Amino acid sequence: GQQLNQSPQxxxxxxxxxxxxxxxxxxxxxTWLWYKQEPGEGPVLLIALYKAGELTSNGRLTAQxxxxxxxxxxxxxxxxxxxxxxxxxxxxxSNDYKLSFGAGTTVTVRA
Amino acid sequence: NAGVxxxxxxxxxxxxxxxxxxxxxxMNHNSMYWYRQDPGMxxxxxxxxxxxxxxxxxxxPNGYNVSRLNKREFSxxxxxxxxxxxxxxxxxxxxxxxxxxxxxxxTRLTVV
Numbered sequence: 001g002q003q004l005n006q007s008p009q010x011x012x013x014x015x016x017x018x019x020x021x022x023x024x025x026x027x028x029x030x031t032w033l034w035y036k037q038e039p040g041e042g043p044v045l046l047i048a049l050y051k052a053g054e055l056t057s058n059g060r061l062t063a064q065x066x067x068x069x070x071x072x073x074x075x076x077x078x079x080x081x082x083x084x085x086x087x088x089x090x091x092x093x094s095n096d097y098k099l100s101f102g103a104g105t106t107v108t109v110r111a
Numbered sequence: 112n113a114g115v116x117x118x119x120x121x122x123x124x125x126x127x128x129x130x131x132x133x134x135x136x137x138m139n140h141n142s143m144y145w146y147r148q149d150p151g152m153x154x155x156x157x158x159x160x161x162x163x164x165x166x167x168x169x170x171x172p173n174g175y176n177v178s179r180l181n182k183r184e185f186s187x188x189x190x191x192x193x194x195x196x197x198x199x200x201x202x203x204x205x206x207x208x209x210x211x212x213x214x215x216x217x218t219r220l221t222v223v
Contacts, residue, residue, distance in 0.1 A: 004153075006153075031210045033210065033211065035214075040217075041216055041217070042201050042203075042214030042215050042216050042217050043154070044214070045211055045212075045213065088153060088154070090210075090212075092210030093210075094210075096210075097142050097144075097159060097161050097205065097210065098144075098159060098169065099154075099210055099212060101146075101153035101154040101155075102153055103153040104153055
């Protein structure tokens with residue numbers, strides 16, 4: 001599968017802070033997805049993006065599909081303790097069922 | 112609404128033993144997947160089934176076999192477990208033509 005570079009690898013954030021993470025690829029994708037995984041659970045889909053330049057929000061989360069189709073960004077505004085977890089980006093192609101995943105960004109919130 | 116259900120949740124095997132991981136989805140999805148998750152490596156696709164009756168290799172298929180038993184069920188078999196197969200295994204499903212995959216809770220497998 002395609003290799004996605006996700007950064008940062010981990011972050012410690014203060015409650016109330018806005019944070020960003022991003023994902024880049026050497027190849028283009030038609031779809032960018034962002035998942036969150038909590039300890040002992042499977043990844044849960046947060047946001048799906050289907051169009052270059054698209055900006056989509058889900059509550060305090062906002063994600064963007066990069067204009068080059070080779071990157072995506074996820075922002076979390078006003079962090080709260082329940083934002084703790086691992087956030088994964090995933091890229092997909094419309095003619096292919098398979099997703100390529102980044103290695104994840106581990107978020108820890110300081111109360 | 113169960114979504115994607117995996118069994119067992121935990122398993123310890125000795126090297127050389129065999130076992131089957133079970134997965135069932137109740138969302139009437141056509142496509143099903145098996146991923147493994149290792150620290151620092153994200154999720155890697157082992158096998159997938161685009162629709163009932165078809166299966167295809169993913170990124171890391173060696174040492175595994177799959178069976179798409181019917182539309183609901185997709186099993187993963189380890190014929191002769193190796194320590195390198197110690198991992199967390201996730202089953203997922205998606206609707207026809209969609210890449211939005213929904214995941215089960217995972218099976219944590221340790222091979223000693």
